[in-house]
Amino acid sequence: xxxxxxxxxxxxxxxxxxxxxxxxxxxxxxxxxxxxxxxxxxxxxxxxxxxxxxxxxxxxxxxxxxxxxxxxxxxxxxxxxxxxxxxxxxxxxxxxxxxxxxxxxxxxxxxxxxxxxxxxxxxxxxxxxxxxxxxxxxxxxxxxxxxxxxxxxxxxxxxxxxxxxxxxxxxxxxxxxxxxxxxxxxxxxxxxxxxxxxxxxxxxxxxxxxxxxxxxxxxxxx
Numbered sequence: 024x025x026x027x028x029x030x031x032x033x034x035x036x037x038x039x040x041x042x043x044x045x046x047x048x049x050x051x052x053x054x055x056x057x058x059x060x061x062x063x064x065x066x067x068x069x070x071x072x073x074x075x076x077x078x079x080x081x082x083x084x085x086x087x088x089x090x091x092x093x094x095x096x097x098x099x100x101x102x103x104x105x106x107x108x109x110x111x112x113x114x115x116x117x118x119x120x121x122x123x124x125x126x127x128x129x130x131x132x133x134x135x136x137x138x139x140x141x142x143x144x145x146x147x148x149x150x151x152x153x154x155x156x157x158x159x160x161x162x163x164x165x166x167x168x169x170x171x172x173x174x175x176x177x178x179x180x181x182x183x184x185x186x187x188x189x190x191x192x193x194x195x196x197x198x199x200x201x202x203x204x205x206x207x208x209x210x211x212x213x214x215x216x217x218x219x220x221x222x223x224x225x226x227x228x229x230x231x232x233x234x235x236x237x238x239x240x241x242x243x244x245x
Contacts, residue, residue, distance in 0.1 A: 024114055026243040030203025031228040034060055035236035041072030049203045049227060050081020050162035056133055061086050075113060077104050079120035080137060081162035088136040108151055119156045123148045124163040124204060125185055145187040152191060159197045162204050165189040169208035169226035192222055199245055200224045206231050209238050
């Protein structure tokens with residue numbers, strides 16, 4: 024299976040060639056939470072020629088959160104699937120989408136979709152994820168895994184991922200972990216478990232820390 028994965032579009036909708044079995048968009052679709060911008064995303068998403076397309080909303084997707092609450096199963100149809108904390112089996116591969124992120128101090132109140140207040144609440148949400156997941160798609164990153172941001176004024180890299188997500192990776196040991204949210208974390212990493220299994224981790228943010236669309240779609244083979 025060939026997967027194209029991308030996240031954190033923030034209103035930038037790149038041309039994608041459709042040459043994969045599956046497209047995954049892991050959250051933060053529009054640059055603001057207006058209905059107009061979200062309709063632009065839907066138009067772009069609908070026009071893409073992938074056989075199957077999965078969207079996993081992020082903390083900027085307030086309109087999606089409202090619709091999930093009001094219209095459950097809105098996109099569980101045709102070749103488009105929306106996963107907020109649900110699973111899908113595709114060609115014997117179990118995929119789970121997880122939308123939740125941690126709130127932080129002075130967080131924009133318009134960017135609190137699918138957020139929780141602390142790691143305890145995050146752990147409760149993550150407990151729904153089955154142990155046999157092959158691909159875990161999370162808008163948020165795991166602590167210490169492609170979640171770092173370097174600050175020149177401190178000369179240090181700070182980590183903004185979730186420790187509860189890290190614990191879940193150790194429990195589930197998926198073949199692939201896809202995330203975004205921390206724009207600076209774009210890239211790949213192999214996480215080795217005590218069992219000998221390896222989880223290939225990908226931060227697939229389309230924009231950088233300045234919200235510029237600099238990163239291409241990530242191709243993953245499984």
